[in-house]
Amino acid sequence: MNGIRIGTPADAGFVSAIIGHDASDLMQRVTTILTPHGGFFLEPITSSVLEAHMFFRPEGRGKEALDGARAGLRYAFDVLHASVVFGRIPIEDRAARLFTRIIGFRSDGVRAREPGGPLVEWFEMRSDECPR
Template identity: 35%
Template sequence: MTGATILEPSRDGERINALVNHPAIRPHVGGDVARPLDLSAAVADCDNFFLLGEHGGFACCWSAPSVFEVHTFILPEGRGPWAAQAAADGIALMAQHGARHLWTRVAPDAENVRSYTLRAGFTPAGVRTLDLGAGPVTYQLYERRLDQCQQQ
């Protein structure tokens, strides 16, 4: 990676909760959208990484050694070129922190998220039906193996 990153690790639970509960983000995060999310416990868990920048960022939640599930929360004003740079920076930062495998799930009707995920170099990895509090949803899974790609 060259130059300064637009993201940095954060443990600012208040800012993270404000972002994920923003009206442009919360309806797309999952679960019962009538209830606010509180990620304080996830933020306090030192195995998780939260990468934030001016317009949002990523929650990289530990799944297994060197494996992290990625959740995206980017405000509308950051979607586009800023988000593309954030994805590249986030992948590089996670590799620096020992990640070898990143994965995410995408709701079936989230074509914009699927497109973003593919542009970030993730590849399809199957499907999984989960109930996150609003009934069962079959998500498409995507992965990026960092040990098989050239670092930026």
Template identity: 35%
Template sequence: MMRTFDATIHDTIARHPEIASAFGCDVDRMPLSFAEMAASPDDFALLRNDTGDMGMIFEWSAPFVWQMHTLALPSCRGKRALKDGKAMIREMFVEHGACLIWGQTPVDLRAARIFNRWCGAKSVGFREQPLFGLSEVFMGLKDDWLERHP
């Protein structure tokens, strides 16, 4: 796993028709690029796996607090996605100073919600999210997460 300052892999994953459709995007009509995020390392940490088919974007929320966004191609599912996702979360906690990682996942993205739990996040409730509607909110605290995922 590695942090990157080049958004190419994240852009490629997000433009895949199966991924874009999960967000209700038409990739032909909506140009999508994470380049501005990659160019703002104090506000965004872009991490990717070694095979280039999974990326996470961590968005700064407050000191030591980052919101997690996950992108994975169909080639990165199941056990490998879980292994790579946990490795990127570990990197944020151990290498980049995160103490709390959180996220919000639309309730209709069942697989993504299950993935969050498998990666060690705990559900802390639901909220109406302006872009995607009712979403489940997840969080993980560094010490608790590292204890459960040695």
């Protein structure tokens, strides 16, 4: 799978170096998909809804990120049995919003992350929309 794997607690140092803060506690609560230069978290919101959070070093962007995201989405739907995976991306992060569309998410519009919060674009993918 080209270096794509499920993260373990032993990977917290690698993840922490990329995201800029200690990932130990976070990695206890989420599924972490790793590539050689980044990855993403699948955070459970309900038993069948997950929120995706991406983190890639510049050298991991492009094909590596695409392959990792696609593998992670298949894992979310096939192994974790999610019915929906969604993401909220800051409106000013144009590259991440484009990447999210490329991997198959559809936009659910722009609105505040939470009441009174900054604007984000909401994206979602349902299990029957995941490219296999």
